[in-house]
Amino acid sequence: MPVEEFVAGWISGALGLVLGHPFDTVKVRLQTQTTYRGIVDCMVKIYRHESLLGFFKGMSFPIASIAVVNSVLFGVYSNTLLVLTATSHQERRAQPPSYTHIFLAGCTGGFLQAYCLAPFDLIKVRLQNQTEPRAQPGSPPPRYQGPVHCAASIFREEGPRGLFRGAWALTLRDTPTVGIYFITYEGLCRQYTPEGQNPSSATVLVAGGFAGIASWVAATPLDVIKSRMQMDGLRRRVYQGMLDCMVSSVRQEGLGVFFRGVTINSARAFPVNAVTFLSYEYLLRWWG
Numbered sequence: 245m246p247v248e249e250f251v252a253g254w255i256s257g258a259l260g261l262v263l264g265h266p267f268d269t270v271k272v273r274l275q276t277q278t279t280y281r282g283i284v285d286c287m288v289k290i291y292r293h294e295s296l297l298g299f300f301k302g303m304s305f306p307i308a309s310i311a312v313v314n315s316v317l318f319g320v321y322s323n324t325l326l327v328l329t330a331t332s333h334q335e336r337r338a339q340p341p342s343y344t345h346i347f348l349a350g351c352t353g354g355f356l357q358a359y360c361l362a363p364f365d366l367i368k369v370r371l372q373n374q375t376e377p378r379a380q381p382g383s384p385p386p387r388y389q390g391p392v393h394c395a396a397s398i399f400r401e402e403g404p405r406g407l408f409r410g411a412w413a414l415t416l417r418d419t420p421t422v423g424i425y426f427i428t429y430e431g432l433c434r435q436y437t438p439e440g441q442n443p444s445s446a447t448v449l450v451a452g453g454f455a456g457i458a459s460w461v462a463a464t465p466l467d468v469i470k471s472r473m474q475m476d477g478l479r480r481r482v483y484q485g486m487l488d489c490m491v492s493s494v495r496q497e498g499l500g501v502f503f504r505g506v507t508i509n510s511a512r513a514f515p516v517n518a519v520t521f522l523s524y525e526y527l528l529r530w531w532g
């Protein structure tokens with residue numbers, strides 16, 4: 245099995261993640277704190293009080309997990325295409341695979357990466373939702389003191405299966421949307437590239453950016469449900485299951501609930517996925 249795709253997926257995912265982390269920090273702060281007036285105000289305050297480093301808090305754990313998640317995503321995608329079409333990455337410009345094959349390979353990659361992502365994503369969401377300020381002498385410490393402590397506590401309090409809370413919603417979110425991700429990317433690249441040639445850097449950046457936005461917009465409804473399922477179980481159980489979570493969220497908050505956070509998510513998705521695809525393509529061209 246060609247391994248370059250796994251390694252290229254890992255490195256490119258890490259580069260994208262570093263670029264997107266400042267957006268993620270702003271998103272989390274806006275979602276959980278009331279001291280900021282908006283995106284710009286939040287950025288200015290972080291910069292003033294915490295310098296540029298403030299934007300990169302809590303990045304080590306996602307960097308470690310993206311190694312697994314993105315290498316599975318790209319590695320499985322590319323190797324599934326190899327099985328379906330008998331063409332390697334290098335041959336695919338000359339013999340482009342059909343969109344059906346691209347979609348199927350994307351769905352396979354999305355399905356398998358969702359399982360690897362589930363525990364990491366659960367821990368990220370639990371930590372991001374801790375609104376307590378940093379530990380001060382005298383005040384009770386936050387429930388989770390860091391990613392490892394968080395994982396151990398979930399394991400102890402909710403059992404090993406607790407680490408996979410929300411995994412079904414995550415799988416449903418990612419299986420079709422990773423298909424959309426690769427179809428958008430390939431479609432845009434083909435549109436702007438003369439036949440048989442490699443797409444230019446500008447094309448890869450734009451196609452990657454829009455692939456990120458399109459897939460995140462499609463993923464947002466189940467993203468909201470997934471996050472709610474992951475937070476359920478922290479204290480008492482509120483939802484009987486995914487469907488119950490959907491119905492009661494819509495009943496209480498209207499259909500708009502399915503598009504919470506879509507703006508900042510799209511703003512993050514463009515640079516992250518532009519850089520991810522650019523580095524992925526270039527690494528494979530180098531090694532090819």
Ligand SMILES: C[N+](C)(C)CCCC[C@H](N)C(=O)O
Binds near residue numbers: 257417422456463516
């Ligand atoms: C399919 N879905 C939109 C959920 C994710 C696609 C993954 C893209 C990239 N790792 C990122 O974090 O943006």
